[in-house]
Amino acid sequence: MRGRQHGYGPPGPSRANVTDLVLLAAGGTGGHLFPAEALAAALIRRGMTVDLATDARAARYAGHFPARELHVLPADTVRGRSPVALARTGFALASGLVSSLRLLRRVKPAVVVGFGGYPTVPPLLAAALSGVPSLIHEANGVMGRANRMLAGRVSAIATGFPGLAKADPALAVKAVWTGNPLRPAAIAAAATPYDPPQPGGALRVLVFGGSQGARVMSDVVPEAVERLDAALRARLVLVQQAREEDLARVRDTYARLGVTAEVAPFFDDLPARMARAHLVIARSGAGTVAELSAIGRPSILVPLPHALDQDQAAxxxxxxxxEAALVLRQVEFDPDRLALELHSFASEPMSLTRMADRARSQGVLDAAERLGDLVRHLADGGAVATFRGNRA
Known part of the structure; x- marks a missing residue:
């Protein structure tokens, strides 16, 4: 991270020294920060300058973000419906809005871009109030609550999946499908062709459950492996993400079964591991689906069941x-069902190859460049209709 962190601190450099500054707003999780980082790299290649506005939680994970400055703003998520919880959230967002208005007056961005989550609400509202062109990127197949709140106020809406806003004509006129920007490691992994499992050879399976892991994977996958016949267990080469509290029992199960397995709470080279896998078992966050598509890997997807927006299901x-993935609701994802599916895939490796090809057909490797083109167009004073016309 270059430059200084700013919340309520002293004024930074004069805007006169910065040309085409773009303020990116992202917070919460890697699902927001990864696409913002990919866009930042695309904008810097265009000679533009990038600042990042986020909350204190995400700031801890933004150390390598290619921004001139990091601005930490007050923000909070709606955590309940009680008067106290709503008042706390309202106060945090109001404080964030005041700080964002001050920030925009100081750094004078050409465009403000939000990537979803409540930390993006104050900077985007400040842009609308200040007359600064603004853009939200919706990574998921349905629009999240924060982006729904902002959609009517921004200049443009970029979508990770086509047709997202078609049901609402007022939003559809400013929606542009760009795809989901990919981190460089995913683009590099996409160059690896799919190498299907050979009869009787190793079957490489990658299991993960999002940036924080998912307990259901630790509960279901080892028991499913135990239900496989000994010959298939001997072929398995497992890489599995597990939470710290689940590590010992997952490792012990695989050791007892004699299964080759690497189990860890986090893998910092996940796209490369995805490229080496014959089959991926995972949640279906927008980033995961984008990377599975770009790299072209067959998958068993288990959407997060209790999400209010059901975005992972979409x-x-x-x-x-x-037919690039088998989708199982969490209530269907039990050891018996998973063992059955693993046996089926192992018996028909050509089905995995077909799924890999179909997944790759959905990949958008240049999403960051597409989004960068839209940001550049807005910075130059262009309208969404003109941008869409130029791309038609």
């Missing part, structure tokens, strides 16, 4: 609809 359907 994301998973995009691959299921082209």
């Amino acid at each position: 994301n998973a359907r995009t691959l299921a609809d082209v």
